[in-house]
Amino acid sequence: METKDSSVKLYVRGMSAAERILWRCYEDSESGCWVWTGDPGCPRYGQMRIGGAGSRKEATHRLVYAALRGPIPDGLVINHLCFNIRCVNPGHLEAVTARENVLYGRHNGWHGRAACLHGHTYTDENTRVDPKSGARKCKTCDRNRAQEYRDRKRAA
Known part of the structure; x- marks a missing residue:
């Protein structure tokens, strides 16, 4: 070329x-x-x-x-x-697939990190791909955020 x-x-x-x-x-x-x-x-x-x-x-x-x-x-x-x-x-x-693309590499600055910011390992069981951004998301952190939200709602 x-x-x-x-x-x-x-x-x-x-x-x-x-x-x-x-x-x-x-x-x-x-x-x-x-x-x-x-x-x-x-x-x-x-x-x-x-x-x-x-x-x-x-x-x-x-x-x-x-x-x-x-x-x-x-x-x-x-x-x-x-x-x-x-x-x-x-x-x-x-x-x-979008999942393979995210897991393959450098999407959203993760550069192949093995764990989320809270230290939870990215495994097939603990990782989901956000359908809008294509970013990897930690299922454990998602569950923890949801529980914190429910606790705040009950306390209010």
């Missing part, structure tokens, strides 16, 4: 979404990542509109994965094996 000039206009009539994405990437020679240089979007993943002005933004890594590796199966998310969330190299992307 060759380096593209980031000053070149993103939309070129007749190009597919994947071609437009790759046009705005450069290859990091050390990591092999194809780094998206366009709009970082929110919360940091590369994003672009594929339907023109006013259309919904789509995550660039998901668009490239779908274009070059095939459709993303229902219920799966795309995991960056390289930990670079701006990377769109399909060789660095894999479709996994």
